[in-house]
Amino acid sequence: MLDFDELTIRDQVADSSVIFQRGRTLYEDGAYMCMEALPEEGRYEYQVDGNYGDYSTVVVVGDNGLDCSCDCPYPGPGCKHVVAVALDVLDRVQDWQDKSSTQEPEKLSDYLTPEEIREKAMEDRRNRARKEEFKLIRGDMIKGDHLLETEQGRQYRVTLHDPANGLGHCSCPDFNTNQLGTCKHLLALKEQLLRKKDLEQGREELFPFVDVYWDSAQGLPRLFCERPPGEIQEIAPVLEKYFDQEGIFRFENLGRMLDFMDAVRERKQVRIR
Ligand SMILES: [Zn+2]
Ligand SMILES: [Zn+2]
Incomplete structure (x- = not known):
C-alpha cells in the first residue's frame, strides 16, 4: 500500500x-x-x-x-x-x-468482517450525534414526527416509533441508504434531545398513524402500526396481504407497492413515505 x-x-x-x-x-x-x-x-x-x-x-x-x-x-x-x-x-x-x-x-x-464494518459505521454516527448540535422542533406527540435542524440549517423529519429505544426512521439520505436502521438524527434525539419525562410520556402513547416507510436494513418497505383494531378494521386485510408479522413487505417485486398504494389510496390513516 x-x-x-x-x-x-x-x-x-x-x-x-x-x-x-x-x-x-x-x-x-x-x-x-x-x-x-x-x-x-x-x-x-x-x-x-x-x-x-x-x-x-x-x-x-x-x-x-x-x-x-x-x-x-x-x-x-x-x-x-x-x-x-x-x-x-x-x-x-x-x-x-x-x-x-x-x-x-x-x-x-x-x-x-461485516460486523466490524457495521460497528465502525455505528460508531461514526454515535460520534456525530454527540458532537454536532441539532435544534429539535417537536411534534405534538413523542411518538410520531419531529423535525431536527442541523447547524447548517437543514431540516430532517425524524419519525419515532419506540422513543425509549430510539427506533423509527429519518428522512435523511444516510438513513435511507446505510442499512443500519438508524442515523445520527435518531441517535441524537434519543440520547440528547428527549428528556426522561418525554420517554415516559412516549410509553403512554399509541403511534398516531399507520406508517409505511423504507427500511434500508431490509431493502424493503415496512409497516409500523399501533392503531387499535377497531380503527383499522377495513384495511386490516390489505395490510396483512402486503406485510408480514414483522411488518416487512411480503413481495420482492417492488412494483407490488403500487397495488398496495392503490388499495389504501383513500385511507387517511395510512401514510406512505
Ligand atoms: Zn467537494
Ligand atoms: Zn437522519
Whole structure:
C-alpha cells in the first residue's frame, strides 16, 4: 500500500493551501461520515456536509497515489471535501497498519468482517450525534414526527416509533441508504434531545398513524402500526396481504407497492413515505 501523509494531501491532493486549510477545518469538525470502507481495496466512500447539501466523496488509495472524487460544484479535483476525507482515510490507514503489525497475519481478515464494518459505521454516527448540535422542533406527540435542524440549517423529519429505544426512521439520505436502521438524527434525539419525562410520556402513547416507510436494513418497505383494531378494521386485510408479522413487505417485486398504494389510496390513516 502507498505510504502517504498530511504533506502528500497538502501538496498533491488539495488544489491550493487555502483549500487544504478549509479541508483541515472540516476534518477537525468531523463534518462527514464514512459510508463504506474497504481497506483491502483501499476504497473509502464518505458523505460530507456541504453548504448546499450532502456530497458524496470517494478516496481510493492506489499504488500510484490517491485517486479522489467529489460530486460538489467545485470545479477542480482537489476540493476541501476531498481533503477532509483524505485526512480521515489517513487516520484509518494508520490505524489499520498499527493493528496489522501487532496481530498474527491470519487474523487480518478479522478487520473486514461485516460486523466490524457495521460497528465502525455505528460508531461514526454515535460520534456525530454527540458532537454536532441539532435544534429539535417537536411534534405534538413523542411518538410520531419531529423535525431536527442541523447547524447548517437543514431540516430532517425524524419519525419515532419506540422513543425509549430510539427506533423509527429519518428522512435523511444516510438513513435511507446505510442499512443500519438508524442515523445520527435518531441517535441524537434519543440520547440528547428527549428528556426522561418525554420517554415516559412516549410509553403512554399509541403511534398516531399507520406508517409505511423504507427500511434500508431490509431493502424493503415496512409497516409500523399501533392503531387499535377497531380503527383499522377495513384495511386490516390489505395490510396483512402486503406485510408480514414483522411488518416487512411480503413481495420482492417492488412494483407490488403500487397495488398496495392503490388499495389504501383513500385511507387517511395510512401514510406512505
Ligand atoms: Zn467537494
Ligand atoms: Zn437522519
